[in-house]
Amino acid sequence: MKKIKIGIIGCGAIGTSLARIIEERLSEKFSIVAVCDACQEKAEALLRICRRAKILDAAHLIAASDLVVEAASAAVSYSIARRSLSAGKGILAMSIGGILGREKELISISRKTGARFLLPSGAICGLDGIRALSAVGISSLTLNTSKPPKALAGAAFFKTHKVDLAGIRKKTLIFSGHAAQAVRFFPQNINVVALLQLATGPRVKVKVQIWADPALRRNVHEIDVVSPAARLKISCENTASPDNPKTSYLAILSAAASLAGFSDAVRIGS
Ligand SMILES: NC(=O)c1ccc[n+]([C@@H]2O[C@H](COP(=O)([O-])OP(=O)(O)OC[C@H]3O[C@@H](n4cnc5c(N)ncnc54)[C@H](O)[C@@H]3O)[C@@H](O)[C@H]2O)c1
Incomplete structure (x- = not known):
């Protein structure tokens, strides 16, 4: 071949x-x-x-x-x-x-x-189910992403929002908004948001919350999908690539x- x-x-x-x-x-x-x-x-x-x-x-x-x-x-x-x-x-x-x-x-x-x-599905699972459900309608999709503070460092968001990442001692909400904003503010961190939005199509407004959690050793993505055909609760706890803490293995x-x-x-x- x-x-x-x-x-x-x-x-x-x-x-x-x-x-x-x-x-x-x-x-x-x-x-x-x-x-x-x-x-x-x-x-x-x-x-x-x-x-x-x-x-x-x-x-x-x-x-x-x-x-x-x-x-x-x-x-x-x-x-x-x-x-x-x-x-x-x-x-x-x-x-x-x-x-x-x-x-x-x-x-x-x-x-x-x-x-x-x-x-590719990248750092998450479940895009197959989400794409299938989008045929009958998804009434809401929410992504909660939690990462160790250092995995968020350098994001464009921090140019306009003063946050002392190194000083965070407990799980802290950093950002709450919609997919397009999250992608603009966290371009290296939030490919997951873009994938979810592509899977649902533009009619669904994907809601995003990004958390910094100093206790975490993994990047965690929790996705909640509500649809007449099914309720999906997808949870991915990913180890980071040894070469880049922003990227999940x-x-x-x-x-x-x-x-x-x-x-x-x-x-x-x-
Ligand atoms: N789809 C997903 O789930 C997912 C998950 C993790 C990372 N990513 C994305 O994948 C990409 C690569 O991630 P990574 O962890 O390997 O990043 P990385 O920073 O380790 O590597 C990126 C490499 O690309 C090079 N580069 C940057 N701009 C370039 C250009 N214009 N032409 C040629 N080379 C260029 C850099 O010099 C660097 O060597 C990033 O954009 C990242 O956001 C996607």
Whole structure:
């Protein structure tokens, strides 16, 4: 079988761990042909794992790949997805916050060119059930995300809201609002919100509360979905990636599972 050529944009926690999984477990199906990072040293470090890959800029990487893995940032995920899909190349996007609100155009290009547009479940479970319920209507969806304070540090929110994260001694509500605001204020933390909003569609206003909890060692996402067909209570307690406290290890495993199922005739779960 011809291997699917993968290009990885973003050689940080997700890009590196995913590359390791592809090389160790999925190399019968995939071959990593190119990597790209805004930081040259990160790209060079990834070549130690992907020995047959080249360092290319984004345009050349897209041209050389069948499937582009975007694990860079919300600032570039939409543009990388649009350029990949327009060129007929598949895209597995991780920075979902940058795609929310512009997904219609990307879905339309994907349908026109036939290029696969993959949005893995990332740090949460239950998107299958939520998508299924959206067909009969969801009356409310609330996400409570709780993280250790250091996992929230650096978010855009703190430029306009003075919070002494290091001084927090007990579980503290940091933000309460809707999905679009949460994505804008916490772009590196809240891909989960964007995924939930994409799964429900724009008619449901996803409510979000973000908590800082110094007692936590894990990133916790609690999702409450109310619908005439079912009430879902989804709780995910994720260990962080050893390389990036903002990123859950489950997000990396979810991207790997998405790749593993990419060309598989069997699908478990909807
Ligand atoms: N979907 C999810 O559930 C989920 C979960 C965790 C993280 N994420 C998102 O995935 C992305 C990667 O996460 P991570 O933990 O690997 O982050 P990271 O900071 O460890 O790595 C990101 C890498 O991308 C590089 N980069 C940034 N902008 C770039 C650009 N324009 N071109 C090329 N390289 C660029 C950085 O130099 C860095 O090496 C982030 O946007 C993050 O928010 C999504």
